[in-house]
Amino acid sequence: MIVEGIMSVLTIKTISLIFGGTVLGILFGSIPGITVTMGVALFLPITFSMEPVQALSLLMGLYIGGTSGGLISAVLLNIPGTPASICTCFDGAPLAQQGKAGKALGIGIVFSFLGGMFSLIVLFFVSPWLASVALNFASYEYFSIGIFSLTLVSTMSGKSFVKGLISALLGFSFTFIGMAPITAFPRFTFGFKELNGGFSLLPILIGLFAVSQLFESSGEAEQEVKPVEYSIKGFGFSLKEFVSQKWNFLRSAVIGTGVGILPGLGGAICSVVSYGVAKKQSKYPEKFGTGVIDGLVASETSNNASTGGALVPLMTLGIPGDNTTAILLAGFMVHGITPGPLLFENNGVLVYGIFTALVLANIFMIISEFGLMRLFVKVLTVPKHFLLPIVLTLCVIGSYGLNNRMFDVWTMLFFGILGFGMKKFEIPSTPLLLGAILGPIIETELRRGLMRGRGSFLPFFTEPISGAILVITILVILVSAIRTIRKTNLKKRTS
Amino acid sequence: MNKKNVGLGIFVIVLGIAMYLASFGIKDFAAVGVGATFFPRLASVGFVILGTLLIGQVLRQSKPVANANPSSEATIPRKNTYSVILSLCLLIVFLALLETLGYVICSALYIFFQILILTPEKKKKYLLYGTISALSSLSTYLLFARVFQVMIPNGILG
Numbered sequence: 001m002i003v004e005g006i007m008s009v010l011t012i013k014t015i016s017l018i019f020g021g022t023v024l025g026i027l028f029g030s031i032p033g034i035t036v037t038m039g040v041a042l043f044l045p046i047t048f049s050m051e052p053v054q055a056l057s058l059l060m061g062l063y064i065g066g067t068s069g070g071l072i073s074a075v076l077l078n079i080p081g082t083p084a085s086i087c088t089c090f091d092g093a094p095l096a097q098q099g100k101a102g103k104a105l106g107i108g109i110v111f112s113f114l115g116g117m118f119s120l121i122v123l124f125f126v127s128p129w130l131a132s133v134a135l136n137f138a139s140y141e142y143f144s145i146g147i148f149s150l151t152l153v154s155t156m157s158g159k160s161f162v163k164g165l166i167s168a169l170l171g172f173s174f175t176f177i178g179m180a181p182i183t184a185f186p187r188f189t190f191g192f193k194e195l196n197g198g199f200s201l202l203p204i205l206i207g208l209f210a211v212s213q214l215f216e217s218s219g220e221a222e223q224e225v226k227p228v229e230y231s232i233k234g235f236g237f238s239l240k241e242f243v244s245q246k247w248n249f250l251r252s253a254v255i256g257t258g259v260g261i262l263p264g265l266g267g268a269i270c271s272v273v274s275y276g277v278a279k280k281q282s283k284y285p286e287k288f289g290t291g292v293i294d295g296l297v298a299s300e301t302s303n304n305a306s307t308g309g310a311l312v313p314l315m316t317l318g319i320p321g322d323n324t325t326a327i328l329l330a331g332f333m334v335h336g337i338t339p340g341p342l343l344f345e346n347n348g349v350l351v352y353g354i355f356t357a358l359v360l361a362n363i364f365m366i367i368s369e370f371g372l373m374r375l376f377v378k379v380l381t382v383p384k385h386f387l388l389p390i391v392l393t394l395c396v397i398g399s400y401g402l403n404n405r406m407f408d409v410w411t412m413l414f415f416g417i418l419g420f421g422m423k424k425f426e427i428p429s430t431p432l433l434l435g436a437i438l439g440p441i442i443e444t445e446l447r448r449g450l451m452r453g454r455g456s457f458l459p460f461f462t463e464p465i466s467g468a469i470l471v472i473t474i475l476v477i478l479v480s481a482i483r484t485i486r487k488t489n490l491k492k493r494t495s
Numbered sequence: 496m497n498k499k500n501v502g503l504g505i506f507v508i509v510l511g512i513a514m515y516l517a518s519f520g521i522k523d524f525a526a527v528g529v530g531a532t533f534f535p536r537l538a539s540v541g542f543v544i545l546g547t548l549l550i551g552q553v554l555r556q557s558k559p560v561a562n563a564n565p566s567s568e569a570t571i572p573r574k575n576t577y578s579v580i581l582s583l584c585l586l587i588v589f590l591a592l593l594e595t596l597g598y599v600i601c602s603a604l605y606i607f608f609q610i611l612i613l614t615p616e617k618k619k620k621y622l623l624y625g626t627i628s629a630l631s632s633l634s635t636y637l638l639f640a641r642v643f644q645v646m647i648p649n650g651i652l653g
Binding site: 046049162163165166185211384386388390392401409410420447450 | 499500503507514517521522523529530531534535538541542545546548549552555556575576578579581582583586587589590593594598602605606609610612613614627628631632635639643644645646647648
């Protein structure tokens with residue numbers, strides 16, 4: 001099965017799709033204001049007519065390339081290309097200012113690659129095992145995992161956990177629209193026939209993460225960007241420097257993969273955590289932020305390590321690990337494939353095909369970032385006011401192409417306006433997305449579980465795995481509540 | 496900021512109440528366990544609680560920091576708010592005409608005007624914008640509709 005999976009990717013067409021995806025992903029990642037999430041969403045419609053393995057290979061290329069591409073603008077412009085590369089700016093940009101941009105890029109690229117590969121090894125070994133465990137999961141476990149994921153993402157993303165929960169609940173509420181699970185009675189359709197099927201996931205995604213960005217950029221004055229001059233010789237750094245980072249690398253890779261596995265958290269949180277830990281453990285924490293390579297290694301290793309991590313819950317449980325994997329989930333569904341434990345049983349060849357595509361994407365990423373750097377830097381200087389309108393027309397194609405109806409395009413616009421409004425009120429949009437994905441799972445599994453337990457809620461708590469997850473969920477809520485109260489008290493005292 | 500959060504809190508509470516009332520319109524039966532109205536009602540109660548919490552948080556903080564942050568209310572200058580609204584209107588017109596005029600014409604016009612809205616004043620190069628919009632709309636159409644076989648509204652050109 002493994003060999004068959006590898007062979008399914010090794011065709012000229014699929015390999016070129018992965019390469020093209022990776023290069024385009026790097027471009028999307030490197031241009032500030034255009035994110036990986038947007039890139040994957042825009043290219044999803046292209047895959048409608050492809051074989052599943054080709055489609056997913058292209059999307060994986062975009063995902064891997066995009067996650068790494070953010071470092072280019074972080075180093076050369078001091079603007080993170082993606083939210084996950086914020087910490088790369090801290091030490092990457094000072095290095096570039098000191099005339100060591102080539103070194104900063106070289107370190108960023110190499111450790112991106114190593115971080116990505118580390119997480120793939122984890123994905124390769126952990127996910128089949130987790131899938132076999134998850135095969136025994138019943139409604140109780142799925143319900144609890146859904147609730148846990150939603151709680152975690154609500155409390156971790158954004159500044160206020162109340163706003164995070166509002167966002168998650170809003171996402172959940174949108175899934176009420178349409179047929180109710182199990183009994184199939186229409187809910188909240190207000191007589192509109194189009195609403196019977198509910199909202200499709202893709203227009204919600206495109207609206208929240210691409211269209212809202214257009215409004216955001218309309219409200220900002222565009223600054224002219226001027227990348228710092230750079231030159232890379234070899235990898236840009238010495239073997240001694242490389243060896244000095246081995247523990248930092250290992251720690252950051254473990255953090256990146258580990259945090260990445262937790263549902264809904266994603267690369268941005270991974271790199272912030274790794275950067276913080278690296279600074280704390282360092283012998284010279286005061287130098288962080290002035291251009292030490294340790295900070296750069298921590299950030300770039302862990303944000304790329306989050307890719308393999310985020311794919312673990314997606315492939316084994318069908319729960320996305322971050323925004324971009326949420327679109328990958330849509331990518332699976334468009335081709336009639338439901339990620340989850342059964343994927344490993346029924347579609348093993350595809351699973352190993354995807355693993356191979358991910359390895360290839362990482363290799364293409366390091367090759368093209370060294371080889372095509374001039375091209376990427378050139379694109380950085382293309383003004384955003386030319387790119388965004390074109391991106392928007394692609395959003396329209398994507399939403400319309402899904403079901404060939406205008407309803408989805410209007411849905412996209414609605415969620416674009418909603419996403420923009422939420423940004424203005426500092427409400428994170430990731431919990432909304434997760435709410436919209438997990439809502440139906442939570443509702444269906446609760447109702448199934450209750451039918452199985454003859455109306456009793458008790459088994460949700462007494463089944464060992466389900467019970468343990470629910471206890472952890474309650475702990476997460478308690479800890480965030482205490483943290484919020486402490487913060488408010490501290491604010492009160494300081495003011 | 497604080498005012499904004501109070502407004503948001505009230506909105507969330509009203510949303511919760513409205514959803515609760517609307518849930519009475521759902522036809523439902525459940526022999527065992529909970530029916531189709533369970534989660535909508537649970538969510539509406541959640542909204543009311545969260546809205547109240549949000550307002551409560553603001554009230555707890557509000558006395559000492561009432562006017563500490565006056566600038567945050569005006570982070571978008573007026574002119575830019577104007578261009579956000581203009582972009583939105585343009586987008587609505589684009590979508591409304593999409594099926595009649597077809598993708599190529601509509602998107603070319605849209606890209607042209609959207610670039611005009613986004614570009615800082617003074618240095619407007621109409622010919623360049625026109626070329627960019629025509630080329631990108633045509634090339635995306637050919638790429639998606641012809642090469643990748645995605646359905647796109649053809650409109651009067653189809």
